[in-house]
Amino acid sequence: MTAFLSIIIVLFVAVALWQMVKIFDLAQVGAANTQVADDKDNKLQGYLMMAFLVFIYATTIASFWYLGDLPLTSNSASEHGPGIDNLMIISMVVIFIVQTITQFLLHYFAFKYKGEKGRKALFYADNNTLEFIWTIIPVIVLAGLIIYGLFTWNDIMNIDEDEDPMVIELYAQQFNWKARYGGEDNVLGKANVRLIDIDRANILGVAEDDPNAQDDVIVTELHLPVGRPILFKMRSQDVLHSAYMPHFRAQMNCVPGMVTQFGFTPTVTTADMRLNPDIVEKVLNINKLRQAKKEKIEEAGQELLYEFDYLLLCNKICGKSHYNMQMKIIVETQEEFDAWMAEQKTFANSLN
Amino acid sequence: MSATADTHGHDDHDVHHHKETFVTKYIFSQDHKMIAKQYLITGTIMGVIGVLMSMMMRMQIAWPEEPNLLFEALLGKWAPGGVMDADIYLALVTIHGTIMVFFVLTAGLSGTFSNLLIPLQIGARDMASGFLNMVSYWLFFLSSIIMIMSLFVEAGPAAAGWTIYPPLSALPMAQGGSGMGMTLWLVSMAIFIASSLLGSLNYIVTVINLRTKGMSMTRLPLTIWTFFITAVIGVISFPVLLSAVLLLIMDRSFGTSFFLSDIFIQGEVLHYQGGSPVLFEHLFWFLGHPEVYIVLLPALGITSEVIATNSRKPIFGYRAMVASILAIAFLSTIVWGHHMFISGMNPFLGSVFTFTTLLIAIPSAVKAFNYITTLWKGNLQLNPAMLFSIGLVSTFITGGLTGIILGDSALDINVHDTYFVVAHFHLVMGISALYGMFAGIYHWFPRMFGRMMNKNLGYLHFWVTAICAYGVFFPMHFIGMAGLPRRYYTNSNFPLFDDTTNANVVITMFAIVGGIFQIVFLYNFFSSMFYGKKAVQNPWKSNTLEWTAPVKHVHGNWPGALPVVYRWPYDYSKPGHDEDFVPQNVPMKEGEEELHH
């Protein structure tokens, strides 16, 4: 019944709008309907073009004003993060300048040269110098960005094994994450989904007879010691997922049948990050918003107040609960990490 | 070579002896003008469906969990009590993307304007093969029907994203939509590709062989250049998608392992071994990226034509425009890897693709600058088609610029698959191409239907659409930069993103207003078709050949001999002529120079 009613309402709105348009249409004298613009139209539309330019600038300013503190372009929590952030800011400045100038020229010309009866346009078909200039300028600017970008990229993707990174496996399945540490020996035991044995609680398919596997540690909350290089090995058991850790400027797909990798060094502990003035402000703001819709949040069974935490999100469509496939990341001091690790069961001890 | 079009037998056959019945005229027509209209109408209907879906997605994102009567009405069992199901959100995303990219902006755009304009602008009687052309349309129609049918499948339509990456798309147990819904999606797309290939081959052959006397390649309007190159790109890349689709069908139905390996799902190990989902990604994006240009180039071609005509000026840098079309076409086939920087592919390959991707920015920048210079010192006729063309240049710049960020592998790490990407591609390809399509419709409506549309409704349509498009997609960049992933059914499980909720509501408001206001266009379009003011022969005082053909529907386009071409199409405001336009079929005056050579 309500469904029926709402269809009626939607239809009603559509028909009403249609009718309004029709009245608008019929109210015009036939001559105005030629679709050819006369001087009056050109003038009005020319001014509207300038108004639209203002609108574009206003949208830009408003977006920066209201949303400018959302972007992840500062306070990165990894060693390579500032490199990405710098490149991002440089690119954004370039884009901002080009956008401002070209939109101005486009809309200003549309206004300035709006048609008038009897005026003749300039016959101007070609100018090699001009074309050369605006081919070469993008070439130079882009070359600069490419070179900077490629250095940054190589820096991030080439993992230096000499640094003795801590090896952690990120294991994805519909719709949750597990992390597996190499344990004492910092070597992950061999694994394959064909070895999964639910009855024995071998849920990641780790080779039970692999000596390297015995001390592996499998957890559902990712703990990282601050300042230590980490090498993540990604695996998925079913479909594609993507391990996205936005605060660390890190992301890599998890591909069934294949091991992918990404490495970074966390630089700020969770505790320190919570004290960062920008984060404090962000959290305050979020909590104000949450207070405002208190009932709904409590009804949904969520904690009302938000406290900052690093997160691992799934960022590749993976099915129904893709939107809620997350794992908490805690960056802590080496001592805290060791204490936490000491409490975890090793793989050998976790089997039934 | 171009004299081939002028065969007399063809002439006689079409103009004199051919009796048209209702069926051969309106349904199984082989006339390119009628087929263009069929594409346009079908594309428009698919567009309405696609936009409705996007409005539902936006409402869900803005007001998650809140019962919405509209959902209950339109989605039925998938929105019990008006609360949308998570699966159906993904299905909406998928079908919206598929419909918009393929059915509206590939078939709807190329199908309409390539068909309408290629024969008319090069001075041909019809397409090289009217029959194949008809088959192409009906295959498209069939694939549309199958795609729509898939919406009514018991377990839901395809829901793995328009990119349908396996294993999600390959395993029915991974997702409701990967059962019958995905089968229909794949079948529909296979038929779609066949249709597209038939169409493209026809366009290519027609442009190469059927140009009228004097219509050398360097005298082709830029519309024809873009349609031609678009068809070439399509012929190169669509077969690769077809192979991906077929191999996926094999994996799904015949137990092969092209894209699958080592999978454990719902308590069991599957037999697949040795395949790789990354292979699928390569095959998909080998089409997927060129597809962006298949969508965009025709829109740019239309814009070139509309901007030149209405600026009353030659398009600036004709040769540079052609060169950049060719450069874009070539480069577009070697940049696909920028969608896969973090797919697990070798990082060195990532560097290569970053390089080629940023290269493609150069011809794109040249095009944008050339449009702006064309406006300079023009005598701009700001009719609705012109506004949409200027709007296209504007969104093309805004959307294109953020490509510099996404194409840079280091930066893509953090914005890949976030709303930043959604904002980028909607502006640069979605909205731009849509504007191109609107510009084309407003500009060639008189040619198609012999009537004019309502100017003031056109203005209203443009301004509301333009404001809403920016309102929707500009702030979206910032939400993406905050790290919000796309294809999330709701963000309420992440308090981290609570500070994006207000912006999401504003975006949705713009989307709703913008969507509803398309009624203005629909009204204008359909009512003008029947009640619009009768069009004159050449309402825009344009130079191209289509305006020399009679408005009345004639088989063979020109009742007498085919027009002969003496000049390029951009002699607007040429010194030494009284009028500010000189159609292509006007012979050179004594001592007049063909300036652009």
Ligand code: HEM
């Ligand atoms: C009426 C204006 C439009 C609105 C409000 C809109 C809105 C949306 C939304 C909300 C999504 C889902 C984003 C996500 O969760 O990933 C989406 C996805 C998409 N849209 Fe649009 N859209 C519009 C027009 C278009 C147009 C004209 C195109 C043509 C290219 C297009 C192509 C796509 C594609 C390819 C996707 C991605 C689908 C996927 O993720 O698989 N949209 N759109």
Ligand SMILES: [Cu+2]
């Ligand atoms: Cu996932």
Ligand SMILES: [Cu+2]
């Ligand atoms: Cu691409």
